[in-house]
Amino acid sequence: MKNFYDTINLKNIRFLRIERLKLVCSVIKNIRIKGMSLVLGENKKTIDDEPSYYNNDIKRLEIMKNTIGTKDRYISNSETTSLDLAQEAAEILINKLNIDAKTIDAVIFVTQTPDYRYPGNAYVFHKCFGGGILEKETAALDLTLGCSGFVYGFYQASLMINSGLKRVLLLCADTLSKSVHPKDKAAAPILGDSASASIIEFDETASDTYFILKSDGKRLESIYCPAGAFRMPSSDETKKEIEDSDGNIRTLENFYMNGFEVFSFTFYEQPKLFNEILDFAKCSREDIDYFVFHQANEYIVKNIIKNVKVPPEKSPSKAFSMFGNLNSSSIPSAICGELADELNNGGKKKILLQGFGTGLSWGACITEINNLVCIKPQCYKGVKIE
Amino acid sequence: MNNEEFISEISEILQTDEKLTFETELETLDGWDSLARITLMVFLQNNFDKQVTLTELNALKTIEDIAKKAGIC
Numbered sequence: 001m002k003n004f005y006d007t008i009n010l011k012n013i014r015f016l017r018i019e020r021l022k023l024v025c026s027v028i029k030n031i032r033i034k035g036m037s038l039v040l041g042e043n044k045k046t047i048d049d050e051p052s053y054y055n056n057d058i059k060r061l062e063i064m065k066n067t068i069g070t071k072d073r074y075i076s077n078s079e080t081t082s083l084d085l086a087q088e089a090a091e092i093l094i095n096k097l098n099i100d101a102k103t104i105d106a107v108i109f110v111t112q113t114p115d116y117r118y119p120g121n122a123y124v125f126h127k128c129f130g131g132g133i134l135e136k137e138t139a140a141l142d143l144t145l146g147c148s149g150f151v152y153g154f155y156q157a158s159l160m161i162n163s164g165l166k167r168v169l170l171l172c173a174d175t176l177s178k179s180v181h182p183k184d185k186a187a188a189p190i191l192g193d194s195a196s197a198s199i200i201e202f203d204e205t206a207s208d209t210y211f212i213l214k215s216d217g218k219r220l221e222s223i224y225c226p227a228g229a230f231r232m233p234s235s236d237e238t239k240k241e242i243e244d245s246d247g248n249i250r251t252l253e254n255f256y257m258n259g260f261e262v263f264s265f266t267f268y269e270q271p272k273l274f275n276e277i278l279d280f281a282k283c284s285r286e287d288i289d290y291f292v293f294h295q296a297n298e299y300i301v302k303n304i305i306k307n308v309k310v311p312p313e314k315s316p317s318k319a320f321s322m323f324g325n326l327n328s329s330s331i332p333s334a335i336c337g338e339l340a341d342e343l344n345n346g347g348k349k350k351i352l353l354q355g356f357g358t359g360l361s362w363g364a365c366i367t368e369i370n371n372l373v374c375i376k377p378q379c380y381k382g383v384k385i386e
Numbered sequence: 387m388n389n390e391e392f393i394s395e396i397s398e399i400l401q402t403d404e405k406l407t408f409e410t411e412l413e414t415l416d417g418w419d420s421l422a423r424i425t426l427m428v429f430l431q432n433n434f435d436k437q438v439t440l441t442e443l444n445a446l447k448t449i450e451d452i453a454k455k456a457g458i459c
Contacts, residue, residue, distance in 0.1 A: 063401060067421065186420075246420060260440045263424050268437060303428060 025280050026211045031158045032203035035373035037093040038336040039085050040323060041076035041177070041193035042380045053189045055247075064189075069298025069317075073192035073324025074379060075177045082173035083115045083124050085195035085380055090129060090169060093197040096375055101130050105165035106139040108156055110149035110172040110328045112225075112358070113179055114142070125171065139165075146174075146223065147294045147357025148213075149328025150196070151365055154353070155211050157200040170198040172328035176255055179225060181241075183249035186259055190297060192324025194377075196332035206368060210281040212273060213363040222261040223358040227252035265360055266300050267307075274308045274354060277364040285310055288366065289349040290339060294356055295319040295330045323377065331355055333377065340374040347371060387433065392458060395433075396449055399425045408450040408459075430456055 047053070047061065047070045054060040064070045076085065086109065094101055109122035116124065120142025126134050139160070145152055149172050157168040173195030180187045227238035238252040250256060270293070278284070291310045293301050301317040316338035319330065326333045331353050335343065343349065348370045356362035378384055387395070393406050400406075400417035412418045423443045430436040434456045446452055453459040 063421070067425075260420060260423060260443075264427065264440070267428065267431065307432075 025276075026155070028155075028158045028162060028209045028211065030202055030204055030206050031161050031209055031367075032201055032206040033154070033367065033369055033372060034199045034201050035093050035097045035375070036196060036198045036332050036336055037089045037096070037375040038194060038196045038326075038329060038332050038377040039089040039092070040074035040377055040379050040385070041085070041175070042080065042383060043075045043077065044379075044385075045073050045075055047071055047189055050189060053185045067299050068190070069321045070189055071321040073190070074194065076175050076193040076380065078178070080175070080193075080380060081115045082111045082113050082175050082195065083121055083128065085175070085193065086111075086121070086125060086171040086173040086197065087129055088380055088382075089173070089195040089197035090125075090171060092375055092378075093199060093373075094169075097199060097373055099167070099199070101133050102135055104134065104138055104167055104169045106141065106157070106160050106168045107134070108141050108143060108153050108160075108168060108170050110143045110145055110153045110170070111174055112144055112146055112327070113173075113175045117229075121173070122171075145358065145361060146327040147296065147325075147330060148355040148359065148361040148363050149357075150198075150331040151211070151353055151355040151363035152213065152361070153328070154198070154200065154365060154367075155213060155363070158209060158211075161200065161202050166202045168200045170200055172196045172198075172332065174327050174329070176327065180255040181248075181250035183241075184254065185248050186246065187248075187255055187257055190320075190325050191255070192326050194323065194326045194329045194333065196326075196329040196336070198332065206370075208281075209365060209367040210277060211363065211365045212277050212280060214269075214273065214361070216265075216360045219261065219265065219360045221256075221258070222265065222360060223255075223257045225253065225255055262296075262357075262360075263300065266296065266356055267303060269362060270304050270354065270356055271307045273356075273362055273364050274304070274352075277352065277354070277366055281366040283350070283352075283366060287350060288352050289314065290351045291315040291354075292331050292334050292339075292351060293354050295323075295334050296325055296357070327357060328355075335372075336374055337377050340376045343369065343372045343374045345371055387458065389453075389458070392453060392456070393449065395429060396426075396452060399429060406449055408448065408453060410449050412446060412448065412451075426452065434458075 114121045122140035126140045153170045175193040176191045316334040319334040319337045354364040
């Protein structure tokens, strides 16, 4: 096997280019996710109250509930932004971990729905958090990603730690309900608003973390927002409502997803990546305590679980029904929403995380947690979930 | 999978109680929507190891076309 590897040792990161598989994989030492929190938009929506998404066809609504798993989601108020949700997620996590915010060496903010066109939300967070307590020495960086965002953000945090930083705050936040057209029946009833915060630290006792990351820009138009930036600036034309052949209404400035293309990408590519990350980490399914896939919807997650042959009890699949598709916060939503009781004080656990979405972009990692501090989801402004 | 079992699986995918035959035209069925196309894609991969694109699915006219795609006729 060694002939296939072109290994570059850079401090304690090994980048491996596996020529045979044309993959770029990384093994990273001494990093650990210490804690995680999730804050949801303040308004709970239940699909039973919204039959108009299915032309008041109750049979259709039941089919969607039973196959896709559509049930509850949480939408933010019009004045609540990604930053607001992220600040609260960060605050509850930092308090729970009992760490001093001044010891955060870098903030990574993953979002597609920022507060300003520029600069990125990491800077808005740097300005606002705790009334401005973050130091000038804290690095701030944004990543514009959706459902693969947690894995990519974790990778970026891990690289920073291996360059000498000790503690990184990873924020994933979106308010896609403000980007989707309310009459887009395919997308509006499945997307929720939320923010997650995670603290990633240098830890000499941590075992290796394995990453594989992939992209396919050629399929960019499968999930995107066509207009409103500088390629197609906002105009009267881009604000016009257009009805597609399935009866969904949206403008060019709204979130767009080609459901079939995205499902097809998920269905054919994710099992491959899953097998590659297990191979790369030289792990068997039995070595992994939890398999956490992006909670795109229950149907997709269950199909992946079935195809890659992992035990359903080791792979959360209910987060979509509980919170909606939370894109970059979706992996944290499955961890905080479904595994919190088992992980808090649960000792060492090996977990596989896999995200996939806009870009198209997909990535997986295998990492070990140790008594992960896992805060159960709550709504913005500290409201408990019913 | 014999033809009868195949038709029964397709009825399930199309969420229909109508009696289907190989000649049934898909466009005449309410259930032949985007969700059915996705479910059919999963069915073809899981049972017959066949991958299909959206263009190929949209080109299917009858149940027999699906059976040909599956390689059972």
